[in-house]
Amino acid sequence: xxxxxxxxxxxxxxSQEELALTVGVTRQTITSLENEKYVASLVLAYKIAKYFxxxxxxxxxxxxxxxxxx
Amino acid sequence: xxxxxxxxxxxxxxSQEELALTVGVTRQTITSLENEKYVASLVLAYKIAKYFxxxxxxxxxxxxxxxxxx
DNA sequence: ACCAAATGTATAGTTTACTTTACATTTTTA
DNA sequence: TAAAAATGTAAAGTAAACTATACATTTGGT
Numbered sequence: 001x002x003x004x005x006x007x008x009x010x011x012x013x014x015s016q017e018e019l020a021l022t023v024g025v026t027r028q029t030i031t032s033l034e035n036e037k038y039v040a041s042l043v044l045a046y047k048i049a050k051y052f053x054x055x056x057x058x059x060x061x062x063x064x065x066x067x068x069x070x
Numbered sequence: 071x072x073x074x075x076x077x078x079x080x081x082x083x084x085s086q087e088e089l090a091l092t093v094g095v096t097r098q099t100i101t102s103l104e105n106e107k108y109v110a111s112l113v114l115a116y117k118i119a120k121y122f123x124x125x126x127x128x129x130x131x132x133x134x135x136x137x138x139x140x
Numbered sequence: 141a142c143c144a145a146a147t148g149t150a151t152a153g154t155t156t157a158c159t160t161t162a163c164a165t166t167t168t169t170a
Numbered sequence: 171t172a173a174a175a176a177t178g179t180a181a182a183g184t185a186a187a188c189t190a191t192a193c194a195t196t197t198g199g200t
Contacts, residue, residue, distance in 0.1 A: 001112070001113070015175080015176060015177085016176075016177070017175095017176080017177095021138075022137065022138045022139060023137060023138075024138070025158070025159085026158075026159060026160075027176095027177085028158080028159075028160085028161095028178095028179090029157080029158055029159080031177065031178065031179085032157085032158085032179095034177095035178075035179090037157095037179095038156065038157055038158085039111070039112055039113060039156085039157080040112055040157080041109070041111065041112065041157060041158085041186085041187090042071070042109055042110055042111065042112050042115045042126075042130065043071070043109060043132075043135055044157085044158090045112045046126075046127075046132045046135055047135065047137045050132075050135075050137045051137055055125060055126075055127060056112075056116075056125075056126045056127065057116075057125060057126065060112065060116075062113075062116045062120075065113055065116055065117060065120075067092065067093060067117045067120045067121055068091075068092045068093075068094070069092060085145080085146060085147085086146075086147070087145095087146080087147095095188070095189085096188075096189060096190075097146095097147085098148095098149090098188080098189075098190085098191095099187080099188060099189080101147065101148065101149085102187090102188085104147095105147095105148075105149090107149095107187095108186065108187055108188085109186085109187080110187080111156090111157090111187060111188085114187090114188090
């Protein structure tokens with residue numbers, strides 16, 4: 001799952017640690033998400049999107065996700 | 071986490087089984103989501119929203135989710 | 141009322157998101 | 171260029187999403 005987390009974070013000039021603190025996870029979680037080690041949970045995805053004043057779909061790239069029959 | 075899955079599913083007149091099949095999970099997963107046994111993963115949330123031609127935030131209710139400092 | 145379809149529920153097991161700790165490497169800035 | 175801040179990485183553990191199977195209850199149509 002590709003994400004714009006790193007891009008958005010740098011645009012806002014905040015560290016992984018600061019983002020981690022405000023969304024309530026550890027720094028390692030943010031690192032892992034940025035490096036695509038795993039996919040964020042729904043709630044975490046929401047919190048991160050909210051932090052950047054965006055919608056989930058604007059932060060996470062679902063273009064590789066298929067839904068059978070559209 | 072409250073969801074509109076059941077409401078949307080009934081509006082579209084499809085069974086849990088049919089929804090489960092098209093989004094690629096078991097029927098029990100849909101039942102559990104509708105009865106708030108647990109929260110959908112990000113990818114599943116996306117697939118369900120897509121199925122109903124909606125955005126994630128329109129299917130799942132994040133009003134109880136807080137992000138420190140907005 | 142009857143039968144079938146749909147839904148709820150339970151338990152045990154697997155996978156994955158996330159934590160904790162710790163250390164190594166890169167980037168920034170003074 | 172040296173110190174500090176930021177980032178990457180790794181291993182072991184916990185928690186939660188999801189599966190599989192099975193059975194019980196509810197709902198809907200005839």
